[in-house]
Amino acid sequence: MPARFTDKVVLITGATSGMGRAASERIASEGAKVVLAARGKEAGDALAAELQTAGADAVFVRTDVTVEAEVADLVQQVVDRHGRLDAAFNNVGAATAVGPLPDIDGEAWNADLTLNLSSVFFSLKYQIPVLQASGGGAIVNNASNLAVTGAANMASYSAAKHGVVGLTRSAALDTAAAGIRINALVTGGVDTPLLRGNMGMPPEEAVRVAGAMHPIGRIAQPAEIAAFAAFLLSDEAKFITGAALAIDGGMTAA
Numbered sequence: 001m002p003a004r005f006t007d008k009v010v011l012i013t014g015a016t017s018g019m020g021r022a023a024s025e026r027i028a029s030e031g032a033k034v035v036l037a038a039r040g041k042e043a044g045d046a047l048a049a050e051l052q053t054a055g056a057d058a059v060f061v062r063t064d065v066t067v068e069a070e071v072a073d074l075v076q077q078v079v080d081r082h083g084r085l086d087a088a089f090n091n092v093g094a095a096t097a098v099g100p101l102p103d104i105d106g107e108a109w110n111a112d113l114t115l116n117l118s119s120v121f122f123s124l125k126y127q128i129p130v131l132q133a134s135g136g137g138a139i140v141n142n143a144s145n146l147a148v149t150g151a152a153n154m155a156s157y158s159a160a161k162h163g164v165v166g167l168t169r170s171a172a173l174d175t176a177a178a179g180i181r182i183n184a185l186v187t188g189g190v191d192t193p194l195l196r197g198n199m200g201m202p203p204e205e206a207v208r209v210a211g212a213m214h215p216i217g218r219i220a221q222p223a224e225i226a227a228f229a230a231f232l233l234s235d236e237a238k239f240i241t242g243a244a245l246a247i248d249g250g251m252t253a254a
Contacts, residue, residue, distance in 0.1 A: 136179025188248030
């Protein structure tokens with residue numbers, strides 16, 4: 001595997017499960033100094049220890065990215081430890097308010113937007129100045145196919161993910177001259193604990209049903225998303241910025 005991130009400092013949020021965990025493993029295996037962030041301390045410490053055993057420079061910082069002060073502290077800890085930041089994968093998100101729009105109360109609406117959109121804003125707000133001071137770099141924000149389409153009973157989640165794409169494009173234009181690239185992933189179904197546990201059916205049935213929604217006939221494995229995120233964060237993608245890139249098994253094309 002190429003060592004595209006040798007001596008580079010990479011921050012990954014939502015790092016302990018699913019796509020975040022796969023990205024942490026992939027990017028660490030390519031030589032990065034990884035800073036892992038998530039809310040679960042036990043899982044985060046275990047992942048950092050696992051990566052260290054494999055020879056990586058890895059540290060976990062417990063962070064709730066819906067809290068601006070915690071995001072600011074996270075990025076400061078990156079600077080204190082490494083003196084720089086070269087790339088970030090902003091990967092936190094989940095649908096927390098599901099149902100017909102008239103049944104979603106304001107508190108649930110705000111919680112969904114905070115988790116899926118404000119968390120990305122907070123991350124960009126504190127990552128961008130450090131990337132600029134480090135001479136440039138790359139950020140990938142994990143959106144969803146619902147960032148470019150709609151779905152019944154998913155109004156707040158879809159609105160938030162549409163916002164992630166708009167935020168990504170605007171931030172990319174703000175920072176292009178500073179040598180910072182910012183892109184969004186438009187992901188389809190991915191075989192994660194979140195998908196397996198949130199469809200109201202047995203996990204294997206959830207995987208089958210979700211797979212049937214994709215023209216390609218299956219959902220993605222987290223490692224497939226991680227490989228694409230790693231490419232976008234690497235210098236191989238240095239002419240790509242402000243893009244919302246589908247990795248969705250054909251869902252948005254359909």
